[in-house]
Amino acid sequence: MSAAGVLMPLPVLIPLIGAALTLAAGRKPRLQRVIALVALTAVLACSAALIYLTDRHGTQALQVGGWGPTPDGLGPLGITLVVDRLSALMLVVSAIVLLAVVFYAIGQGIRDGDDRQPVSIFLPTYLVLSAGVCTAFLAGDLFNLYVGFEVLLSASFVLLTIGASKDRVRAGISYVMVSMVSSLIFLIGLALIYAAAGTLNMAELSVRLEGVSAGTRSALFAVLLVAFGIKAAVFPLSTWLPDAYPTAPAPVTAVFAGLLTKVGVYAIIRAHSLLFPHGGLDSVLLVAALLTMLVGILGAVAQNDIKRLLSFTLVSHIGYMVFGVALSSRLGMSGAIFYVAHHIIVQTTLFLVVGLIERQAGASTLRRLGGLAAASPVLAFVFIVPALNLGGIPPFSGFIGKVALLEAGTQDASVLAWLLVAGGVVTSLLTLYVVARVWTRAFWRARIDAPEGALSDAIPSALLDETEHSDDIAFDDRDDVGRIPAGMLIPTLCLIVVGLALTVAAGPIFGYTDRAATEVLDASQYISAVLGGRP
Amino acid sequence: MTNYLVPLIIIGGLTSSGVYLLLSRNLTRMLLGLLLVGNAVNLLIITVGGPSGNPPIRGRSSGSETNTADPLAQGMILTAIVIAMGIAAFVLALTYRSFRLTIEEEVPDDAEDTRVSNLPDDEASSVGEDRPHPRDTRSSETGDIEGPDELDALPENRKPKR
Numbered sequence: 001m002s003a004a005g006v007l008m009p010l011p012v013l014i015p016l017i018g019a020a021l022t023l024a025a026g027r028k029p030r031l032q033r034v035i036a037l038v039a040l041t042a043v044l045a046c047s048a049a050l051i052y053l054t055d056r057h058g059t060q061a062l063q064v065g066g067w068g069p070t071p072d073g074l075g076p077l078g079i080t081l082v083v084d085r086l087s088a089l090m091l092v093v094s095a096i097v098l099l100a101v102v103f104y105a106i107g108q109g110i111r112d113g114d115d116r117q118p119v120s121i122f123l124p125t126y127l128v129l130s131a132g133v134c135t136a137f138l139a140g141d142l143f144n145l146y147v148g149f150e151v152l153l154s155a156s157f158v159l160l161t162i163g164a165s166k167d168r169v170r171a172g173i174s175y176v177m178v179s180m181v182s183s184l185i186f187l188i189g190l191a192l193i194y195a196a197a198g199t200l201n202m203a204e205l206s207v208r209l210e211g212v213s214a215g216t217r218s219a220l221f222a223v224l225l226v227a228f229g230i231k232a233a234v235f236p237l238s239t240w241l242p243d244a245y246p247t248a249p250a251p252v253t254a255v256f257a258g259l260l261t262k263v264g265v266y267a268i269i270r271a272h273s274l275l276f277p278h279g280g281l282d283s284v285l286l287v288a289a290l291l292t293m294l295v296g297i298l299g300a301v302a303q304n305d306i307k308r309l310l311s312f313t314l315v316s317h318i319g320y321m322v323f324g325v326a327l328s329s330r331l332g333m334s335g336a337i338f339y340v341a342h343h344i345i346v347q348t349t350l351f352l353v354v355g356l357i358e359r360q361a362g363a364s365t366l367r368r369l370g371g372l373a374a375a376s377p378v379l380a381f382v383f384i385v386p387a388l389n390l391g392g393i394p395p396f397s398g399f400i401g402k403v404a405l406l407e408a409g410t411q412d413a414s415v416l417a418w419l420l421v422a423g424g425v426v427t428s429l430l431t432l433y434v435v436a437r438v439w440t441r442a443f444w445r446a447r448i449d450a451p452e453g454a455l456s457d458a459i460p461s462a463l464l465d466e467t468e469h470s471d472d473i474a475f476d477d478r479d480d481v482g483r484i485p486a487g488m489l490i491p492t493l494c495l496i497v498v499g500l501a502l503t504v505a506a507g508p509i510f511g512y513t514d515r516a517a518t519e520v521l522d523a524s525q526y527i528s529a530v531l532g533g534r535p
Numbered sequence: 536m537t538n539y540l541v542p543l544i545i546i547g548g549l550t551s552s553g554v555y556l557l558l559s560r561n562l563t564r565m566l567l568g569l570l571l572v573g574n575a576v577n578l579l580i581i582t583v584g585g586p587s588g589n590p591p592i593r594g595r596s597s598g599s600e601t602n603t604a605d606p607l608a609q610g611m612i613l614t615a616i617v618i619a620m621g622i623a624a625f626v627l628a629l630t631y632r633s634f635r636l637t638i639e640e641e642v643p644d645d646a647e648d649t650r651v652s653n654l655p656d657d658e659a660s661s662v663g664e665d666r667p668h669p670r671d672t673r674s675s676e677t678g679d680i681e682g683p684d685e686l687d688a689l690p691e692n693r694k695p696k697r
Contacts, residue, residue, distance in 0.1 A: 157625055166637065173562065173629060173633065184572050190580070191576060191580045191583050194608070194611075200611075330584070514687045
């Protein structure tokens with residue numbers, strides 16, 4: 001068995017085993033932390049090895065348990081894991097984010113005390129979420145993708161409602177219901193595809209769906225798009241997101257914002273390029289992308305709470321990725337893949353920074369914040385770098401990704417593509433306006449000028465939602481929280497460095513995403529890797 | 536023909552009742568709706584898996600069947616049933632928690648949403664962080680340079696004399 005064959009199941013297995021071990025070690029928090037850190041570091045190492053191997057040797061497939069292709073043309077019988085350049089890149093970026101966020105959460109727990117916190121549940125659930133994300137990226141058949149989605153969704157339900165305060169239960173209920181409906185639609189799509197093609201293996205489907213009539217193909221694709229669109233928060237299926245995410249604890253929101261929607265985008269890329277490659281619904285996707293960008297960012301302009309504001313920019317920037325995918329060109333796909341990687345890192349960093357702001361200043365709403373640049377220059381630095389990156393200021397990676405997408409749009413040169421280019425520029429400007437607004441309000445003006453600047457939340461809390469047990473207190477009476485704990489600051493800085501590395505190494509990374517896009521658009525490599533050279 | 540028609544009619548009935556229940560605000564009804572639609576989808580998968588037949592085990596036959604049943608469809612619905620059961624348990628726990636917290640199991644509207652949508656249009660458009668909170672009308676020497684000057688002239692916003 002090849003090296004890739006040994007490595008491929010590990011990003012799924014290690015977090016699951018880690019989850020079992022941390023659950024067993026529930027009474028020993030220190031041991032729990034060590035297990036979680038070791039497991040996620042191992043996942044990062046495996047992913048890094050996989051990205052190296054796939055870039056050298058191309059797409060790798062593993063038939064789990066050896067239930068490989070059958071001689072009489074039935075296709076693989078068992079579970080297939082496939083890793084190509086796209087999924088390897090997704091795995092590496094996710095592993096980086098997962099590791100940084102767990103460091104942050106642990107640092108926060110150590111510093112702010114987690115005696116009353118539900119930590120014995122937090123780490124195991126977090127590891128299960130990691131396993132679900134990795135399963136979704138490695139899945140070689142649609143049903144396995146569904147299982148990956150369910151694993152990460154079940155874990156996210158628990159993480160979102162951790163502590164089960166009133167706000168979180170309310171947000172959790174709508175999140176659970178929306179997610180379950182999207183899963184059911186996905187399942188209906190699976191049943192219909194199975195009825196049309198008689199298999200759910202993606203490589204096999206790619207061959208067999210060619211024989212299905214165009215109308216049926218479009219209908220099947222539309223069902224899948226609705227299911228993935230809810231998960232990826234594409235307008236008009238995005239309204240659940242800004243409602244659900246902001247109530248969760250900061251590390252949880254950060255990892256959700258970074259990864260969960262991108263898993264949906266990844267699924268859209270796979271369905272669009274591998275299963276239904278002729279771009280039947282491209283114009284629908286382009287319109288959805290345009291509306292996602294504009295409606296999302298206009299929502300962000302109207303928000304006062306930084307967490308809600310960032311949730312809306314998250315929705316808005318999903319539009320860029322869908323735009324790149326829907327162009328069906330190599331440059332568009334390459335830009336979309338680069339943008340996914342960039343956006344995962346930047347959005348996660350910003351939510352982690354909001355966690356720091358909440359801890360240091362006792363609020364996340366602009367009505368209360370002020371004077372942070374003077375109070376904590378470090379905080380100002382860790383906010384402004386990813387914020388400008390998100391806004392697409394040159395030379396940051398956000399600018400490079402947007403330029404690539406706009407260039408792909410102008411190459412396409414249809415009326416709709418030009419509209420999208422204009423929409424993309426407007427969205428980028430409005431994003432800059434939004435982050436500049438946060439900057440001038442929260443960082444530059446004096447706190448005394450903030451309308452509710454004298455008020456603050458009482459205690460910095462790691463995981464629990466303390467706001468319902470304690471009323472607002474006067475800011476002056478708030479306990480001194482001290483400096484930003486190193487355990488929270490270092491992971492944030494590391495993510496900023498990774499974001500800057502995407503800028504500095506943009507040339508080689510774009511070379512990689514170009515190869516990834518070529519590989520994704522030309523399904524034959526994927527098919528021959530899974531089916532072993534059969535057409 | 537009837538082999539397919541009867542399950543399909545049942546699937547349609549289950550789905551429509553499920554969607555009807557899902558649209559309600561009561562959590563228990565929503566859960567029941569989810570379960571009904573889930574069962575409808577399971578039935579759909581087993582229906583598209585083909586006609587009944589021998590068990591898919593070598594050397595076993597059932598009655599005078601000539602073809603073999605599709606094991607994959609059954610494997611898939613088993614997985615889906617297990618997942619649905621886990622989620623149902625979680626939703627029940629969440630419902631109970633919600634009931635304990637609020638003594639009701641209706642899903643309430645978002646408080647901030649309701650507040651803003653109840654405002655008259657001219658007030659709603661001025662909702663923002665520029666309006667000072669009545670509890671606190673202090674400001675620095677320069678004042679809030681972000682806010683429009685006209686606001687400072689309003690009686691409620693006039694700076695206290697120092």
